[in-house]
Amino acid sequence: MEKENVIAAGAIPVAEDGNLISANKKLGGVVTIIGTGLIGGSFALVLKDKGLAQRVIGVDKNIEHQKKALELGIVDEILPIEEAIAKSKLIVLAVPVDALDKILPVVLDQVQDQVVMDMGSTKENVIALVAKHPKRRRFVASHPMWGTEYSGPEAAVKNAFTNKAAVICDSEHSDPDALELVKNLYKQTGMHLIYMDAAAHDLHAAYISHISHITSFALANTVLEKEKEEDAIFELASAGFESTVRLAKSNAAMWVPIFKQNRENVLDVLNEHISQLRKFKSCLEKENYEYLEELIEHANGIRKILK
Amino acid sequence: MEKENVIAAGAIPVAEDGNLISANKKLGGVVTIIGTGLIGGSFALVLKDKGLAQRVIGVDKNIEHQKKALELGIVDEILPIEEAIAKSKLIVLAVPVDALDKILPVVLDQVQDQVVMDMGSTKENVIALVAKHPKRRRFVASHPMWGTEYSGPEAAVKNAFTNKAAVICDSEHSDPDALELVKNLYKQTGMHLIYMDAAAHDLHAAYISHISHITSFALANTVLEKEKEEDAIFELASAGFESTVRLAKSNAAMWVPIFKQNRENVLDVLNEHISQLRKFKSCLEKENYEYLEELIEHANGIRKILK
Numbered sequence: 001m002e003k004e005n006v007i008a009a010g011a012i013p014v015a016e017d018g019n020l021i022s023a024n025k026k027l028g029g030v031v032t033i034i035g036t037g038l039i040g041g042s043f044a045l046v047l048k049d050k051g052l053a054q055r056v057i058g059v060d061k062n063i064e065h066q067k068k069a070l071e072l073g074i075v076d077e078i079l080p081i082e083e084a085i086a087k088s089k090l091i092v093l094a095v096p097v098d099a100l101d102k103i104l105p106v107v108l109d110q111v112q113d114q115v116v117m118d119m120g121s122t123k124e125n126v127i128a129l130v131a132k133h134p135k136r137r138r139f140v141a142s143h144p145m146w147g148t149e150y151s152g153p154e155a156a157v158k159n160a161f162t163n164k165a166a167v168i169c170d171s172e173h174s175d176p177d178a179l180e181l182v183k184n185l186y187k188q189t190g191m192h193l194i195y196m197d198a199a200a201h202d203l204h205a206a207y208i209s210h211i212s213h214i215t216s217f218a219l220a221n222t223v224l225e226k227e228k229e230e231d232a233i234f235e236l237a238s239a240g241f242e243s244t245v246r247l248a249k250s251n252a253a254m255w256v257p258i259f260k261q262n263r264e265n266v267l268d269v270l271n272e273h274i275s276q277l278r279k280f281k282s283c284l285e286k287e288n289y290e291y292l293e294e295l296i297e298h299a300n301g302i303r304k305i306l307k
Numbered sequence: 308m309e310k311e312n313v314i315a316a317g318a319i320p321v322a323e324d325g326n327l328i329s330a331n332k333k334l335g336g337v338v339t340i341i342g343t344g345l346i347g348g349s350f351a352l353v354l355k356d357k358g359l360a361q362r363v364i365g366v367d368k369n370i371e372h373q374k375k376a377l378e379l380g381i382v383d384e385i386l387p388i389e390e391a392i393a394k395s396k397l398i399v400l401a402v403p404v405d406a407l408d409k410i411l412p413v414v415l416d417q418v419q420d421q422v423v424m425d426m427g428s429t430k431e432n433v434i435a436l437v438a439k440h441p442k443r444r445r446f447v448a449s450h451p452m453w454g455t456e457y458s459g460p461e462a463a464v465k466n467a468f469t470n471k472a473a474v475i476c477d478s479e480h481s482d483p484d485a486l487e488l489v490k491n492l493y494k495q496t497g498m499h500l501i502y503m504d505a506a507a508h509d510l511h512a513a514y515i516s517h518i519s520h521i522t523s524f525a526l527a528n529t530v531l532e533k534e535k536e537e538d539a540i541f542e543l544a545s546a547g548f549e550s551t552v553r554l555a556k557s558n559a560a561m562w563v564p565i566f567k568q569n570r571e572n573v574l575d576v577l578n579e580h581i582s583q584l585r586k587f588k589s590c591l592e593k594e595n596y597e598y599l600e601e602l603i604e605h606a607n608g609i610r611k612i613l614k
């Protein structure tokens with residue numbers, strides 16, 4: 001066992017300014033990142049940048065991603081999953097949530113005292129899936145609240161997580177040392193931590209992330225359907241349009257499983273959203289501009305929340 | 308008449324790099340900006356920054372905006388509208404489109420050989436309104452494709468228009484010298500020009516601007532309606548949510564008149580958008596994830612258009 005592994009993460013001294021005291025760098029020890037794309041790649045980059053990992057091993061079923069992750073310095077080596085797990089102190093799963101369901105139990109089957117964390121966008125499903133696993137307590141369920149519409153190792157960004165929130169779910173079902181390691185790593189990457197149960201996470205995620213993707217996909221399809229003059233879109237599209245539609249570039253392989261796993265919450269929000277849009281439609285149909293103004297002024301209430 | 312005013316704008320020599328030859332600066336002469344907010348203020352700032360106006364006079368019914376525009380150096384002086392028009396070579400209307408309908412005829416009644424341009428987000432209505440005005444040919448109908456969710460003089464941005472498109476509508480109904488002045492000014496501010504008729508403009512604007520605002524307002528109302536835990540939104544909201552909802556901060560006083568004037572196009576696009584959202588809803592209800600994947604992959608087609 002490597003030296004860093006025997007330091008209890010919870011005991012790691014952290015300087016006043018929140019930085020690790022240098023003698024205690026390499027907090028994460030040898031880290032395996034399963035899925036070296038946008039999220040896993042970004043996490044690997046910040047671990048390396050801040051000296052939080054002694055070495056980063058990549059596991060990825062996509063050969064092109066393996067090559068790219070090595071080439072971009074995201075990982076130090078690529079290994080088969082069993083070998084990578086055996087050599088690591090921490091295993092990070094950063095794969096689409098359907099793949100997560102398949103890989104997490106396999107990983108837990110192989111761990112001794114390693115820590116396993118995921119970064120998936122839905123939490124109820126995966127947590128239920130491993131609830132009875134004998135190694136459940138080595139697992140910390142988390143979701144860093146960051147992403148872009150791009151994917152793959154090239155999309156990874158070193159400072160992705162700075163000042164963003166990381167949600168940790170159902171933390172009482174994780175061993176204290178495992179939890180401390182994950183908490184410390186997130187803090188060291190510049191994130192602040194939020195704790196909630198998996199059901200609350202999935203509900204909130206439907207509102208502040210999943211519905212935005214659906215509206216953006218639907219808006220792209222609206223424009224692509226009706227606006228045949230692509231040159232006109234290209235020339236005229238202003239920052240406002242780009243802002244509301246950019247998430248429509250997001251990957252189906254990532255998003256279909258999220259919508260599937262968070263189906264009920266997403267349907268609930270989507271129904272509400274369609275009914276809100278119908279109010280706008282009705283105002284225009286009936287030329288009720290007073291109510292249209294009210295609807296807009298109500299929407300302006302979002303200013304209180306998003307500065 | 309001031310010296311700059313006797314130079315035919317079309318004859319102004321422009322250097323190879325697109326910059327004015329310095330002897331011919333102050334292209335715009337004395338410019339009156341009616342409406343010193345986000346759009347008018349930004350235009351005033353770029354005119355002053357690039358030496359394209361000899362002096363900028365502000366006209367604004369809002370006393371606070373008058374003060375702020377002077378304080379921020381957006382305008383050199385505030386004058387009553389009649390006096391401002393009499394002293395100017397160019398009068399720029401940058402007011403909400405309902406106010407535009409009231410002010411433009413009044414302005415045209417007072418011009419001799421001055422040039423009048425507007426910057427409104429809808430074009431059919433205002434153009435029809437002044438079609439028979441004896442000074443119609445002194446008017447150039449335009450729409451710079453830029454905006455933010457903020458309003459007022461404080462929201463004005465000096466480099467707002469750089470590399471954006473400016474649409475000029477029904478240019479054959481403007482005098483050549485008036486058209487040349489407006490074209491040259493937009494080019495000098497860093498914009499590229501697009502010409503289309505008013506009906507085409509309003510249709511495209513519904514697709515690439517107006518619908519984005521409706522989806523954003525409706526999304527804000529969806530979240531505000533259902534998500535009572537505002538702290539959770541505030542903490543969890545990621546860049547994706549902010550991106551799709553930020554336009555919901557936009558001003559009702561600006562947007563109600565736009566939706567009213569472009570009602571039919573907006574309704575048409577809104578109906579299509581609701582029907583696209585229903586496809587997502589139906590996929591989730593029926594658990595038809597193959598079709599959901601198709602819908603997302605179709606939406607990804609927006610990548611071709613928005614790089």
